[in-house]
Amino acid sequence: MIATVISVPQLIVFIVSVVIIAIGGVGLLSARYPVHAALFLVMTLFGVAVLFIEEGAEFLAAVQVVVYAGAVVVLFLFVIMLLGVDREEITSFAGDTVRVALAGVGVALILAELFIVATGAWVTGAHAVAGKLSAGSNIGVLARSVFTTYLLPFELTAALLVIAVVGAVILSRRMSGVAQPRAHESREV
Amino acid sequence: MLVLGLVIGFPLLGFLVLLAFGKRIGDPGAGWVGTIAIALSFVAAVVTWILLLSKHAGQRTQVLRLFQWIHAGGFHVNITFRADPLSVVMMLFVTGVAALIHLYSIGYMKRDARFHQFFVYLNLFVFSMLVLVTANNLPLTFLGWEGVGACSYWLISFWFERPSAASAGKKAFIINRIGDMGFMLGTFLVFENLHSVSYSQVLPAAHRLPAGTAEAIALLFFLAAAGKSAQLPLFTWLLDAMEGPTPVSALIHAATMVTAGVYLMARLSPILALAHAASTTIAIIGVVTAFVAAMAATSQTDIKKIVAFSTVSQLGYMMLGIGTGAYVAAIFLMVTHAFYKALIFLSSGSVIHSLDSEQSIRRMGALAKLMPITAWTMIIAWLSIAGVPPFSGFFSKGSILEDAFGRNELLWVVGVVTALLTAYYMGRLVFVVFYGKPRWQEVTKGHEPHESPRIMTIPLIVLAVAAAVAGLLNLPYSGLRFLHNWLSPVFGSALVSYHLSASEKVLLPATDAVVALLGVVIAWRLWRNHSERKALEPTVLLKGWYLDSFYDRTFARGGTALAKFGDRVVDPTIIDGAVGGVAWLFRWVGGLGRKVQSGLVRSYLLIMVGGIVVMLAYVLVSAAR
Amino acid sequence: MSIPGSWYLVVAALLFGLGAFGVLTRRNVIVMFMSVELMLNAVNLTFVTYARMLNDVGGQVAVFFVLVVAAAEVVVGLGIIVAIFRHRATVTVDDISSLKG
Amino acid sequence: MTVLDWLIALPALGALVVPMMSLPPENQRLIRYFGIAIALVELGLAIGMAVAFKLHTSSYQFVTKVHWIGAFGIAWYLGADGISLVLVLLTAVLFAIAMFTMKGVKDYRAYVGWMLLLEAACMGSFTALDLFLFFVFFELTLVPSYFLISDFGLGASGRAAIKFFVYTFAGSALLLVGIVSLVFIHDHQTGHLTFSLPALMHTRLPKGTAILLFLAFAAAFAVKTPIFPFHTWSPDTYRSAPIPAVVILAGVMAKLGAYGLIRFNLELFPATSRELAWLMLTLGVVGILYGAIVAAGERDLGRMVAYSSLSHMGFIVLGIFAFSTEGLSGSTLQMVNHGIYTAAIFLLLGMIYERRGTLDMNKLGGLQKKAPIFAGVFILVVMGMIGLPGLNGFVGEFLILLGTFITHRWWAVVAVLGVVLSAVYLLWMYQRVFHGEAKDDRSFRDLAPREALLLLPLVALIVVLGVYPIPLLSRINPTTSAIVHHVASAPALGNSGAPQAVASIVTGGAK
Structure with missing residues (x-):
């Protein structure tokens, strides 16, 4: 596989971004403080954005960085700070080793199956609907497809977002008699 | 044959009248209505007898058909009654004895709270008994059979306040019911093989029965007879039946119901003739029952228990007669037994009545002088049951023993020993009750027991005369065998006649007489002035060989x-x-x-x-x- | 010649695995949320890779919508977390089990 | 509209009208009289029908056939032969009696309404010749009886009602499966989709299917009868149902099961009936002995009568599967007899419950001294139950045992034991309740004229049917001999008999 000619710079970029993603992922898992987890998440997002660019999806990379890393993670941090839950969490798996083991096994199985899928070639014969990727600039093609074939879903996303915002506002409205956060985090059960 | 309808109709009429108006008619009236109904039925029976007598020996079977009872598939049953010599004999002595007992009951049951109800049951009983003896098919006989069973249930538990009486009645009905299982199965077998249940078809065609089936039918019907006539396996109920009023014991458990089993066997004689093995078993069971019951009777203390065991024993004799094919002798003994056994019961009833219902002989004694009629009638009954000549017992039991001797000497020996025991235990009863020292002081609290009123003593006298004279019915000498001539056409070939040598003809009756007198003398010697002899009254016998407690457990x-x-x-x-x-x-x-x-x-x-x-x-x- | 698509798919699968493991094992709801975001990114990566391999912009359109939905989901999710926090003052997922059957 | 249609329509209409009569409380009696009036008219119709019944034919009479759901060949198809005639008569008599006994309830509308609906359902079940129609009526009987037991019952009636409903319902679920698959096979064989019984009788079935269908039908009717292992609902239900309901439950609906066995199991699966006769006979005999033994051990009068009717129904099942005319006629007659004396005994138990508030034998004693007439009637009914010749119980029982003896000797020999056992537990019960000294000195009022009038018809029937059962027997015999002939002449079961197509239908399932 390596024998096929790959332009070296692309390979370096790929490897670097994979490393960033890996660090970010593992960091997120093992972070004792939620804030660190959020930062590691940003790191991963950035790695993924780089891969998007490599694959010719510049617009998405931009959106990823601006919307995702910018807004979503900031929201996370905002909530963490608001609730004051930024306290040390014991991430040891002392309590429920059984469940962790099961989780491990489950994930391993999924990975195995995905590898098989990833390495196999899948042709289902369904013809392309959205249009050629290479016909013009990425954003142009993407915009043409979104605003023509997928116009209805696009409108729906607008409605979705409105609902989400309204929901969030109602959910987090201050209700009377709210329980104050307890002095220390309860021991992991 | 309308008069046959009357014989059966009168008791039914009496029953219905008493059922509807009994309470209003009240104490003596209801009794008289009942007695008249039975008396009329007796008269009708006599008329039937005379009518039949006028006919030629061959056509003495009249059938009266009323209506169709059950019809399903090939099974047809009508309500038809049959007047033939056998049923006439049964009718006569049943209605005769019943009339006397009804009369006696008027006195005995005086001032009883449910006086009229007693006669309702009595009349229903006589009606059922008459249906039983005159039915012309097996299911109708079964109707009478169960009817008498139900009436005996009601009459035994007449004083139902007493739990012992209530359970005695239930026990009697259930043990009879066990017998009735045999009756039903027998009827099914008969129908299966002969496709009919009416006597007019079944009896003539009995010879077509395969041998094995005949044996089975005979044994099944014997099971029914054993239940009803209290033979060995199923006789315990008769002992408890003494809980009922004494007239009940006299009528049902001495004269009529218990003889139903013997009648049934006699009626089915054509089938029994084919079943040799079954007949032998019947004879054996009969004689063994007689012996066992006689032994038990020797040590009872309750006067009615002694007489009850005596009944079981005499029934054993009758079954012996049936088993050896001597049907006429069995019927003859049945008739004579009805007279003197009813007499014994009634006289002991009058003793109980005057001793304020005290039944233990240990608290009786020296009553002969105070109650002369009761005493003398009892003595006559004792002599006839013992078989002392010239009384009726001598002839009837004699003919049974004669045929038993003809069939098998061993049967005769056991029969004779039992005869001795009979004479002995009845003698013991008479001497302890009527002679010796008076022991009833604390029972009657000082005042002397007096003779029963005339309404009770008249039946005693009549029965005493009958008991004494009944022997004439069937004297063993050729010219005088009326009963034999009267009944033989009914049994025809089934009747077995044994040819005894001349010497035996003389020797056998002589031994009977000697044995009877011996029994009397022994009883006299031992019980003249003793009321209790532990040696001779072992508890095993008192408890009726523990058979009853075994069943109970x-x-x-x-x-x-x-x-x-x-x-x-x-x-x-x-x-x-x-x-x-x-x-x-x-x-x-x-x-x-x-x-x-x-x-x-x-x-x-x-x-x-x-x-x-x-x-x-x-x-x-x-x-x- | 660019890097073969299957590499990207492998990376995406790994990322997805990490995310899933994170969701299953961490007890803090917010961290679980982040892991879910991780899994979403893995999916987006797969979409983009296939878009390139099959030369079909549909993949990227899908990613576009996934992003929108992810954003809405985070907003509502955090809203719920805040609401729960108001009552139970805890974000440990195991304490919140009142919907026990 | 033949008389059968009226028999069903009249009470059904009554049941519709009654709830609408919202009379003020004081003249609730009017509703009761309305109910009684309908029941009496019903009785008149039934008697008229019996008189007009042609004797020497075994074919169905008063037949009406109106297409109901044409697509599936379901028709409103009614007809009465000897057996259904006799059972319709019994139903009419018992419902009239039950209507009279209804009292002590504030609102009669529900009570009378349910009873009338139950009457319509019972009449329908006995005369339906269309399997679907029969199933509808068969299920319809459950609904009113459930409400009658749970609303007007005594003691733990709620639980008993549910147990009764679910138990019977489970049984009839099997019945539905049986009916549908039979119709399906018939349709495949003859291409003619119909639910009518006479048509379905000629379906040729392979051995395996036939046995399965037979058991499906038999299961539903076994629960209803009840037959031995499926009887545990009956003691609780009979004990806690109100008297009018239990008179119908024990008197009429128990016969539905036995009637079903004759009409459907014998007529639809003659060869299989012969094949499985040993099973049903054994269950019957076990039912007789087991019912009697457990009844002897029972302390509660209501439950004891339930077990005794299990024992008596055992006899009826014996008669059905004896395959002799005597046996089948005996068992049909015994169905009527059992209905009559069970109704009578439950009326008497109701009167005891009214006076003493308990049916526990240990608390009752020495009643004969206080109420001689009541005791007299009681012993007469008990003697009828024991099968004393001269009363109605004997005729049926004798014929059943005779019929069974001829064809299946040894079952009859064991069954005869039941005759003794029934005497044992019934007389023991009578002694514990009536004889001996009274346990408590409370008064026990003797039969009131009203109660005596109520019992009179039943007592009269007990005696008359014992002495002169010919009118009923002459109507039953032609039908039973036809059925016995039908069962005897049916070709034996054989695997190869049916065409292969049928076998594939059953297993394959696709048309």
């Missing part, structure tokens, strides 16, 4: 335990449990389902992961194929 207690076990354990837990089990199963499976909803988000996610794994695997597998 195994069947009664065992049955109750089984019933209670079935009701409280088997049904609720096993069967209901099975049903409940199914319901519990559904609840348990439901419970399992519930546990999965544990509320922990993480376990839900795990399940999701599991789901993903399975789906992916499925995609891969199906894609790979």
Whole structure:
């Protein structure tokens, strides 16, 4: 596989971004403080954005960085700070080793199956609907497809977002008699 | 044959009248209505007898058909009655003795709270008995058979306040019912083989029965007879039946109902003639019952128990007669026995009546002078039952023993020994009750027992005369065998006649007489002035060979335990449990389902992961194929 | 010649695995949320890779919508977390089990 | 509209009208009289029908056939032969009696309404010749009896009602499966989709299917009868149902099961009936002995009568599967007899419950001294139950045992034991309740004229049917001999008999 000619710079970029993603992922898992987890998440997002660019999806990379890393993670941090839950969490798996083991096994199985899928070639014969990727600039093609074939879903996303915002506002409205956060985090059960 | 309808109709009429108006007619009136009804029935019976007598010996069978009773498929049963020599003999002595006992009961049951109800049952009883003896098919006989069983149930438990009387009645009915099982099965076998149940078809065609079936039918019907006529396995109920009023014991448990079994056997003689093995067994059981009952009678203390055992013993003799084919002798003994046994019961009843219902002979004595009529009638009855010549017992028991001797000497020997015992235990009863020292002081609290009123003594006298004279019915000498000539056409070939040598003809009656007198003398010697002799009254005999307690332990207690076990354990837990089990199963499976909803988000996610794994695997597998 | 698509798919699968493991094992709801975001990114990466391999912009359109939905989901999710926090003052997922069957 | 249609329509209309009569409380009696009036008219119709019944034919009479759901060949198809005639008569008599006994209830509308609906359903079940129609009526009987037991019952009636309903319902679920698959096979064989019984009688079935269908039908009727292992619902239900309901439950609906066995099991699966006769006979005999033994151990009068009717129904099942005309006629007659004396005994138990508030034998004693007439009637009914010749119980029982003896000797020999056992537990019960000294000195009022009038018809029937059962027998005999002939002449079961197509239908399932 390596024998096929790959332009070296692309390979370096790929490897670097994979490393960033890996660090970010593992960091997120093992972070004792939620804030660190959020930062590691940003790191991963950035790695993924780089891969998007490599694959010719510049617009998405931009959106990823601006919307995702910018807004979503900031929201996370905002909530963490608001609730004051930024306290040390014991991430040891002392309590429920059984469940962790099961989780491990489950994930391993999924990975195995995905590898098989990833390495196999899948042709289902369904013809392309959205249009050629290479016909013009990425954003142009993407915009043409979104605003023509997928116009209805696009409108729906607008409605979705409105609902989400309204929901969030109602959910987090201050209700009377709210329980104050307890002095220390309860021991992991 | 309308008069036959009258014979049966009068008691039924009496029963209905008393049932409807009994309470209003009140104390003596109801009794008289009952007695007149039976007396009229007796007159009708005599008329029937005369009518039949006028006919030629061959056509002495008249049939009266009323209406169709049951009809299904090939099974036809009509309500038809039959007047033939056998049923006439039965009718005569049943209605005769019953009339006397009705008369006696008016005195005996005076001032009883349910006076009229007593006569309702008595009339119903006589009606059922007459249906039994005059029915022309097996199911109708069965109707009479169960009718008398039910009436004996009601009459035994007449004083139902006493728990012992109530359970005695129930015991009698149930043991009779066991016998009736035999009756039903016998009837089915007869129908299966001869496709009819009417005597006019079955009896003539009896010879067509295969031997094995004839044996089975004979034994099955003997089981029924054993239940009704209290033979060895099933006689314990007769002892408890003494709980009923004495006239009941006299009528039902001495003269009429208990003889039904013997009548049935006589009626089915053509079948019995084919079943040699069955007849022998009947004879053996008969003589063994006679001996066992006589032995037990020797040591009873209750006056009615002695007489009850004596009845069982005499019935044993009759069955001996049936078993040896001497049907006429059996009927002859039945008739004479009805007279003197009814007499014994009634006179002991009058003793009990005057001693304020005291029944133990230990508290009686020296009553001869105070109650002369009762004493003398009892003595006459004692002499005839003992078989002392010239009384009727000598001839009737004699002819039975003669035929037994003809069949098998051993039977004769046991028969004679039992005759000795009979004379002895009746002698003991007479001497202890009527002679020796008076022991009734504390029972009657000082005032002397007086003779019973005339209404009770008249029947005693009449019966005494009958008991003494009945022998003439069938004297063994050729010219005077009236009963034999009268009945032989009914039995025809079934009747077995044994040819005894001249010397035996003389010797046998002589031994009977000697044995009877010997019994009397022994009784006189031992019991003249003793009221208690421990040596001669062992408890094993007193308790009736412990047969009753054995039955009670195994069947009664065992049955109750089984019933209670079935009701409280088997049904609720096993069967209901099975049903409940199914319901519990559904609840348990439901419970399992519930546990999965544990509320922990993480376990839900795990399940999701599991789901993903399975789906992916499925995609891969199906894609790979 | 660019890097073969299957590499990207492998990376995406790994990322997805990490995310899933994170969701299953961490007890803090917010961290679980982040892991879910991780898994979403893995999916987006797969979409983009296939878009390139099959030369079909549909993949990227899908990613576009995934992003929108992810954003909405985070907003509502955090809203719920805040609401729960108001009552139970805890974000440990195991304590919140009142919907026990 | 033949008389059968009226027999069903009249009470059904009554049941519709009654709830609408919202009379003020004081003249609730009017509703009761309305109910009684309908029941009496019903009785008149039934008697008229019996008189007009042609004797020497075994074919169905008063037949009406109106297409109901044409697509599936379901028709409103009614007809009465000897057996259904006799049972319709019994139903009419018992419902009239039950209507009279209804009292002590504030609102009669529900009570009378349910009873009338139950009457319509029972009449329908006995005369339906269309399997679907029969199933509808068969299920319809459950609904009113459930409400009658749970609303007007005594003691733990709620639980008993549910147990009764679910138990019978499970049984009849099997019945539905049986009916549908039979119709399906018949349709495949003859291409003619119909639910009518006479048509379905000629379906040729392979051995395996026939046995399965037979058991499906038999299961539903076994629960209803009840037959031995399926009887545990009956003691609780009979004990806690109100008297009018239990008179119908024990008197009429128990016969539905036995009638079903004759009409459907014998007529639809003659060869299989012969094949499985040993099973049903054994269950019958076990039922006789087991019912009697457990009844002897029972302390509660209501439950004891339930077990005793399990024992008596055992006799009826014996008669049905003896395959002799005597046996089948005996068992049909015994169905009527059992209905009559069970109704009578439950009326008497109701009167005891009214006076003493308990049916526990240990608390009752020495009643004969206080109420001689009551005791007299009681012993007469008990003697009828024991099968004393001259009363109605004997005729049926004798014929059943005779019929069974001829064809299946040894079952009859064991069954005769039941005759003794029934005497044992019934007389023991009578002694514990009536003889001996009274346990408590409370008064026990003797029969009131009203109660005596109520019992009179039943007592009269007990005696008359014992002495002169010919009118009923002459109507039953032609039908039973036809059925016995039908069962005897049916070709034996054989695997090869049916065409292969049928076998594939059953297993394959696709048309």
